[in-house]
Amino acid sequence: MNTANASCPALFIAAPSSGQGKTTVTAALARALRNQGKVVRVFKTGPDYLDPQVLAQAAGQPVDQLDLWMAGEAYCRQRFYEAAQTADMILVEGAMGLFDGEPSSADLAALFDLPLVVVMDVKGMAQTAGALLAGLAGFRDDIRIVGLIANNCGSQRHRELIETTLPQGIPLLAAIARNPELALPERHLGLVQADEIRDDLEVRFEKGASVVEAENLPQTLLTLPPVTFTAPADVVTVDLPSLAGRTIGVAKDAAFSFIYQANLDLLEQMGAQLRFFSPLTDSNLPSCDALWLPGGYPEIHSATLAANSAMRAAIRQFFIDDKPILAECGGLLYCLETLTDYDDTTHTMLGLLPGHGAMRGRRGCQGMQTAALPEGPVRGHAHHRSMAEGTPEPIAHGERQRHPAPGEAIFRDRRLTATYLHLFFANNPAAIALLFSGKTSPARQPIDFEDTLHAVK
Structure with missing residues (x-):
């Protein structure tokens, strides 16, 4: 039986719904860690094509899509295991809301025991953010939410109102102020392709990295306990059919x-x-x-x-x-x-x-x-x-x-x-x-x- 394993800090970045800023935050964190000389491997939940293009540019590393139905557990396990052998940090961006889809982001996080941070667009709410977070944290007992990143926060007072209502044991890790210069450009199927706006993305990545660094967020994440990833018993590349000569x-x-x-x-x-x-x-x-x-x-x-x-x-x-x-x-x-x-x-x-x-x-x-x-x-x-x-x-x-x-x-x-x-x-x-x-x-x-x-x- 294959018992090989590899460990490194890892974090699953989720949200209550689409459009909360998951990709923007993930890209900012990846760039900040990269600027510190860290090797950061990013994965994207689900079949998305566009987010991985952006995240790969931010991290300077390839980004794989992980979907338990489309790719299978063994494939996902192998990709995590391979990444953990060389990475200083693994980031996984979820898809849609935390519990949306079958399988959902929560299913992937639970299977690999990944700690979760919730990105929430708090524009137009204050104490309600705490109620929503409490609901997410208590909906299932097989996930671990370790913090909140409040996106589109309006002021220091806004931050304080949110922070005082969070569930016990789930801290406010960062409050990101409203700033359209951080948002990633979109079109009808999602984000604009990275190759079309590479220079513009670089500016946004660096601004985002400065914001999360000011919150000391990269350093906080690097102190997370390592997650151990075990190699799959059936490696998916064994006995592949041949296309040699084609x-x-x-x-x-x-x-x-x-x-x-x-x-x-x-x-x-x-x-x-x-x-x-x-x-x-x-x-x-x-x-x-x-x-x-x-x-x-x-x-x-x-x-x-x-x-x-x-x-x-x-x-x-x-x-x-x-x-x-x-x-x-x-x-x-x-x-x-x-x-x-x-x-x-x-x-x-x-x-x-x-x-x-x-x-x-x-x-x-x-x-x-x-x-x-x-x-x-x-x-x-x-x-x-x-x-x-x-x-x-x-x-x-x-x-x-x-x-x-x-x-x-x-x-x-x-x-x-x-x-x-x-x-x-x-x-x-x-x-x-x-x-x-x-x-x-x-x-x-x-x-x-x-x-x-x-x-x-």
Whole structure:
């Protein structure tokens, strides 16, 4: 039995709901610790893509997503164990409210016995903050809340009113004054991508670090008792299927960036060579055996994608050559005939699949689902504010985590697999290896290519 373990101080940063400032506080703490010469490893609960980009820049270290349903306990345990071997501090940012979701942030914290600090936006309240904290602390007996960080605090008097009503044994660790210069910029799916505003983020990180340092918060956290992480009995990278000799082209730029680092790591562990390219700026595909078109923001860059006719022709030829393509969410939109952006302007896309994509305002679709692929089931999630109409009959639908209604459609023409679902590859490496190897047969007979490219001339 594997009994190896590693220890270091760790803290779970949670909140009563979304929008309380968890990411801002986590990034500020990560930068402050980094400025002190500490190695800080940050994890993000759930399937989020955007927060990890920001947190990785703040910490100067890679950020993994941890989700007990999508990734599994063994995967999460292994990531914690590996991080604790080199880190001076582990920070875990929760998702939504502390008890929201199944599994929730509280479930992850309880499983690994992580102490919790609650970030609460206290604008418009005073003593009620203490009541809310007491409710959170007493809701379950398997979690440990060790402090409150009051965000958007108005004054010293405001701080005092909050502090005097906190439950016994749960101190006010910091009161962060209202300051729009600390807040992280957002857009319709969440935070703005880190690469788009890197310099601006640096300014915000340093200001945030100064605020938490003034509260002596980094030093307080480093005095927390170490948490011991035990290596999983079944290491998730043992006996991986092989992709040796296969080269996978990965779209990666401002339009396509919703990529789990864990997915890239797994492909390389299976022996694949990865070559990145930009559908926005490159004229040719790299030499490769398979393509991955991940999610992102093609709707923001649809005019540029449409104008890059050389790249569109290269990907269409790749499709004609019957080579494997995986298109997820934004990648699916790129594969349709057209995409209508938020300005109601329609742009020509690849045309590999019949259908038209369009943005649909603030209403969105999200949730955890299992993609029922012919190669095998792979867990993942959906999160989009667009719709695809006029698409062909899907080969399958995603299976929702806790609801019987059909989930996202899964399309396959030739060796193109396209869906709104974002797949977590480590959930089923064997299925992913088959998908990118091209060894499986298409789910339907190849269609007439000329019938498919309705919008491409």
